[in-house]
Amino acid sequence: MLIKISAWSTLIAYIVLVTLKKPNGGVGFISLIPEAVGIPPIPILIFDKWLWKWIPFIKMPKLKKEYKGLLKYNFGGEDLNKNIQVFIEQTFTNIKIKLKTNEVISNSIVAEIIEENGDFILYYNYITNPYSKYSDLNPIQIGTCRLDVSNPKKINGIYWTNRKTKGDIFLE
Incomplete structure (x- = not known):
């Protein structure tokens, strides 16, 4: 484009x-x-x-810079929840995602919003950077996230990692 x-x-x-x-x-x-x-x-x-955000015929969702939400996941057979913050830097051609929890910060490696069956889906690969006191229990991981961003006010999706962990993400 x-x-x-x-x-x-x-x-x-x-x-x-x-x-x-x-x-x-x-x-x-x-x-x-x-x-x-x-x-x-x-x-x-x-x-x-900037300008692309104000052109009405560009359908790509304009995401907020910050979201708060919940991560639901299973660890050791136990269902757990974790509060998260997500920070997004978005231009027309690029998007970067940073997710923070009390244990790790993860950053996107590659990311793209695509139109999938009429919905806008944000796919991104990421790497986690655990805080040192959690690095033994929660070491560096590489993962993928799939978020439905069709409604930028309420985003839901899933993630999975190379350590065979997975979960659901709910953002507002």
């Missing part, structure tokens, strides 16, 4: 420059290319960071 926006922005910038500067000959036209290429990154960065 950004490649298309970048290409069209460069073409439009080039046409505007040709119209305004009225170059003479082939060298004049060619000399405008570097100038045209240098203009689009600014509007593209503005679009990627």
